[in-house]
Amino acid sequence: MPLRFHNTLTQQLEDFQPLDGKTVRMYTCGPTVYSYVHIGNFRTFTFQDILRRTLRARGFTLDHVMNITDVEDKIIRNAVQHNQSIQQYTAQYTEAFLADSATLRLQRPERLVFATEHITEMAEAIEKLSASNHTYESDGSVYFRIGSFPSYGRLSKINLDGNIAGARVDVDEYEKDDARDFVLWKARKPGEPAWPASCGEGRPGWHIECSVMAMKYLGETIDIHTGGVDLVFPHHENEIAQSEALTGKQFVRYWLHAEHLMVEGQKMSKSLGNFYTLRNILEKGYSPEAVRYLLASSPYRKQLNFTFDGLKGAAASIDRLRNFELRVSGGVFPDGENPEMSARAAQALTAFDAALDDDLNTADALAAVFEYIRDANTAMDSGAFLSANTASARALLSRFDSIFDVLKPTAAESSISDEQIESLIADRSKAKKSRDFDRADQIRAELLDSGVVIEDTRDGVRWKRK
RNA sequence: GGCGCGGUAGCCAAGUGGUAAGGCAGAGGUCUGCAAAACCUUUAUUCACCGGUUCGAAUCCGGUCCGCGCCUCCA
Structure with a gap:
């Protein structure tokens, strides 16, 4: 089955193929760095990451551009409040965004581009639009008609x-010919940063940056x-x-839009007290992988x-996946290969890919x-899973993790080394042999305090860091 | 008012004409020194509601109710 996406433009599922058949030119709207990015x-960014990884898994080369909006009303206001330049002010939140993205294992786009580094190109674009009569000027600002x-x-x-009954339409703030005309260039106001341009000193509106940067790096049709x-x-x-x-x-061939996230069934908002940044959630003790899994698991x-x-629940699901991975890598299985199990793994792999191909149906992919x-697991319990079946099991886990990326725990500072753990486990095994279960349980509790979980299996003791 | 997304078990959620995936949580059991892991059984005769089409509908059509988003630079 071909890769298909729901295109907002046509409101239909469409087979996807990049224009040149090989390289996907993709532009994703990034954050406005006036504060910490919220969950x-x-x-949306996690969806973009799943999209990236799926496209790469299908063999496409990616040229993915994400913008950072680093000049905007809120930025200007906040920077003034903090007595900082907008560069100083936005730098810290750009850093935080990149750090949080890394924490969530979001792959870096091929290019991160900043609005303030493309002002000249924006001014040129506005000039061209004016030359072709798409704009008008009012009080020093330039509007798109x-x-x-x-x-x-x-x-x-x-x-x-006709009218938009019930909608709020701003009619008085600027002198616009039509309420829906939008600003391309804002005339300089006292105390605000401004750049020189042929249409006068000022700063760009929001929309123009994405058009200009997308086309500069990706071409006229992306x-x-x-x-x-x-x-x-x-x-x-x-x-x-x-x-x-x-x-x-045509500017864009496929438009993909992520639905919003609700928090505990309600719209996330500061006034409801359910407004979270990634940092807020991690402070409560949840792992970044659990957050990533939850965000990615729903289409x-x-x-x-x-x-x-x-x-x-997400954390528990990850545990189940990791336990299976441990069992595959650490288990002792009878020699040989059970063709049924290999076929089963291949079938799961196919189903996994097919689910993602179907407009990134991550829930269905996980089910596979x-x-x-x-x-x-059932086969392992009954002895029907043989040593050579580990290869196809690993292949499936590896494909899964190339998209979801949650199997490897985030390294935490640990007070205990692998050697110390092994040594304590050896002590406990001795204690168990001499039926000193109190001592054995004490060692297990100690290890748990250090964040290490041990499990007795048929094939010996296995351990993992929590 | 316009446009759009959605309402499936305690929770999350797949399924777009053929007889309800998966995860979490709960209950019982097997295994185990105990625990964990794992497995088995169990948890929706039913998919917001009403009507229609059909041999057959969660899926299609009509209507109703409810939630959410956008309609001014908010992902």
């Missing part, structure tokens, strides 16, 4: 005719563009208008209900892995 943002772009609204299916659903309108709609008004070519087009029960694990 809802990371739902959506009336000049007939297919405006195609992505978001927004109705441009394969995939992603973001959260809230970006469909107006951000992505505006990107299309600007870009296609500039080039006359991206469904709202995800983030709960602490769900996090505990868990079903295999149950069958393999």
Whole structure:
């Protein structure tokens, strides 16, 4: 089955193929670095990571660009409050974002690009748009006239005719011809950072940065563009208008949008007290892998209900996967190969890939892995799993982890070395042999205090760090 | 008002015409010095509700109710 994605533009599942058949040119909307990125943002970024990894697993080369928005109203306001330049102010949150992303094992895009490093290109783009009558100037600011772009609204299916009853429409803040016209260049205001441009000193609007940076690095037509659903309108709609008004070519072939995350069944908001950053959650003692698993386990087009029960469940699921991996790598199996078990693993691998190919159905992909694990465990218990079957089991786990990336525990500072652990386990085995179970249990408790779990199996003692 | 996503067991969640995946949690059991791990059994005659189409519907159609998002630079 071919790789298929749901395209927001057509609202249909479509077979995916990059324009040149080989390299996927992908642009993902990154964070605005005015504060710590929250867990809802990371739902979207985790989806982008699963997308990246799946594309690579299908053999495509990736050219993935993510922007960092480092000039914007909130940034300016906060920087002024902290008596810092916007560069100083954004640097710390860019750092934090990259660190958090690494904690969640999000692969770095091929290029991270910063808005403030592309002001010249943005000003040039605005100049071209003005030359072709897509803009107008008002009080020193430059606006894009959506009336000049007939297919405006195609992505978001927004109705441009008539009033938007019930909607809040800003009509007075700027002198706009149409309420939905958007700003390309904001005239300089006292105390704000500004750059010189032919249309006057000022700073770029938000939408223009993505168009300019995407096309600079990826070309006029790119394969995939992603973001959260809230970006469909107006951000992505505006990107299309600007870009296609500039080039006359289709800007993006596949638009993919991640649904939002809810927290305990409610919209995440500061006033409800359910607003979390990754750091907030890790401070409560949850592992980064559990967070990653929870964010990745639900398909991206469904709202995800983030709960602490769900996090505990995610951690338990990871334990099950890791226990199986330990059993495969540390178990002693009879010689030979059971062809049925090898076929079972191959079937699971196929099902895993097929689920991901189907618009990244991660829940279905996980089911394929868990079903295999149950069958393999059963076979191990009955002696039907043979030594040569470990290869196909490992192949499946490896494929799984190339996408989900949760098997390897995050290294924690440990007070105890592997040698000390082995030595204590040897002591405990001696104690057990002489039926001194009190001593044996005491050693087990000591190890547990140091974060080491030991388990007695048929094939000897196995241990893992918690 | 417009556009969009969704309502499946205690919780999370797959399944888009053929007779309800998977994970977590719970109960009982096997194994074990104990524990853990693992396995087995068990937990939705039923998929928000009502009507229709069909041999057959969680899946298609119509209607109703409910949740959420967007409709001003919020993932």
